[in-house]
């Protein structure tokens with residue numbers, strides 16, 4: 001039994017079953033388990049009923065046309081996403097409700113009501129029209145987490161101009177590639193942004209990028225940090241000057257259900273970033289339904305998704321899902337440890353957050369910093385917690401549940417991808433018995449399975465490939481300008497009807513799903529398939545360990561040898577004795593076959609800018625190779641540091 005299994009067992013024996021509490025169940029929007037059977041018996045009717053909660057200018061005909069691997073939802077229906085997120089709430093008398101409480105890193109604050117947000121969106125949409133933006137034109141957005149970011153997205157949606165948001169932490173080069181692939185006509189950026197007390201030079205990066213972007217005709221710059229910036233006559237305009245005189249009304253373009261809403265680039269393991277294409281009717285139906293049901297959204301909730309809007313989590317669960325549901329949200333501009341490690345808890349307390357949605361990598365940082373930081377604040381307003389982005393190891397799950405949720409908030413571990421558009425595997429907090437570490441079951445109307453190499457369902461306990469067996473409304477429709485890659489990457493392994501997610505997974509005797517990380521990360525040690533995630537989880541289960549990343553290095557004897565990069569909790573020092581203890585711990589938890597050959601202690605791990613561990617780079621380090629593409633790496637220094645240490649690993653064998 002692992003340490004966290006022991007903890008969970010102890011909790012269970014205290015009577016702490018992870019069943020929804022009676023109190024939670026009584027107030028939950030979805031509390032009847034028969035929803036699963038009802039949705040499974042007629043998924044199209046299920047989704048059509050949900051789509052009916054939105055406001056349509058013209059009704060759809062067929063709910064679904066499935067010509068594998070191509071799908072269309074709500075055929076012929078007309079609607080506008082911005083109208084659904086803003087106008088209809090204002091028209092229904094909900095204009096005075098706060099849409100976003102925003103807090104800048106330096107401590108400045110702004111709250112925007114639905115009416116104010118609508119007016120700001122209309123002004124910018126009119127300003128963009130004056131720059132020549134029309135339905136179908138692509139608009140690139142390169143901003144930090146300021147209110148103008150959702151405003152810009154919604155203004156695009158209002159005009160029917162697909163946006164391509166490029167995360168503000170990306171370099172000039174990454175921005176240039178994305179602008180050029182989308183052939184964007186306008187770029188919306190800011191002079192700068194704040195991160196850890198420093199200024200992120202957004203406009204400077206943008207100017208550098210734009211030296212190689214022939215499609216860009218205009219650049220709109222929000223003034224955030226101040227200072228002088230070179231302006232290109234005829235091309236550049238300040239945001240305030242553009243919107244200043246514009247009327248606060250602008251008709252919302254009626255869009256076909258299948259018209260493009262946005263492109264969002266996601267980097268695969270190899271090759272250039274893929275432009276993931278999302279459309280209108282199905283996407284908004286999927287986002288709003290899952291947001292409402294999984295986060296159990298009530299009128300008085302204060303909901304905080306602490307992701308960056310530059311990732312799909314922010315698109316679907318800060319902007320589109322929550323606004324479609326008339327929710328009050330929180331947006332914070334900066335770093336979680338600025339000026340101190342209790343920043344998030346001070347914000348949660350100030351606005352009375354009731355729901356918090358964040359990533360395991362953040363949770364493991366909170367664990368490393370210590371529970372004294374959340375303890376400084378009153379977090380009793382919280383009633384529900386969510387996790388997304390990576391598998392959450394049981395240790396982190398229990399810590400989150402205990403120290404952030406005060407042992408009263410269900411934790412929903414939500415599995416999905418940029419490609420899927422919205423959450424697909426998740427608990428429903430008023431229905432599902434939780435198991436720490438498991439994303440539990442497919443959302444109603446979703447059919448998932450774990451396949452072996454031959455496409456046979458894997459029996460309980462065995463690992464395999466996660467697949468989705470029928471369409472869902474928010475799924476991406478293609479890769480921008482590359483339909484062959486869409487078919488090849490996602491719909492070729494098991495045929496055109498089966499979506500290959502690229503994640504490993506297993507199911508348990510209750511049918512629950514346990515995600516095992518990306519398929520590319522699976523190791524083969526002496527003929528045994530071992531998931532990097534399982535070894536990492538075993539390491540993090542040890543009380544000394546804060547975070548771990550595991551990769552395989554080629555080895556003459558066993559094929560692949562396991563190398564573990566380990567970050568210890570503060571106050572711990574890594575030496576040979578501790579390394580030995582950790583190796584034995586893994587052997588005890590998983591088996592001798594999974595015992596790491598080498599352990600490397602490091603202050604941090606290489607992460608993507610959205611916080612996922614980049615095992616690919618660690619594999620390069622472990623193999624002593626040149627590093628592959630590092631453009632999406634957030635913390636370059638650490639790779640150099642780890643590289644200097646890599647010889648220590650072999651000496652431990």
Ligand code: 7RM
Pocket residue numbers: 266311312313387388389390391392413414415416417418419439501502503515516517518610
């Ligand atoms: C939402 C998002 C997608 C990949 C996906 C998984 C991993 C995300 C979970 C998870 C285990 C989860 N989109 N992933 N959520 N793994 N449990 N709850 O992260 O496109 O950036 O990444 O993230 O590997 O394929 S994403």
